[in-house]
Amino acid sequence: MSNQQVQLNIRFKAKPGKKEEFRKELSSLIEEMSSEKAFISAIVSDDLDKPDDLIIYETWQGTRDSWLTEELIKPYRKNYEGRLSDLIVDRSVSWLQPMGEWGSHITNA
Secondary structure: OOOOEEEEEEEEEEOOOOHHHHHHHHHHHHHHHOOOOOEEEEEEEEOOOOOOEEEEEEEEEOOHHHHHHHOOOOHHHHHHHHHHOOOEEEEEEEEEOOOOOOOOOOOOO
């Protein structure tokens, strides 16, 4: 396995009244993906200034290409993706490469 790491910072805007239902779906997804060999960590946060927004920050062993090739195709992701249109208005993804870390030992940076 590669010594590289990739991080995904994903912002979701839940549909009005659907945030908690979406949070449950997201938690189920995290339970599934946390058993993957390349999974390192995930943090879910609420945006204090945007009450309908949830942000997940994931760290994975590998590269963006390896994540897209190996993780995106998992059957449980297809089920999750199929439910999103009922729960969220928008999603934006940022792909990050860790270059430094202080206070924890999650990354190889």
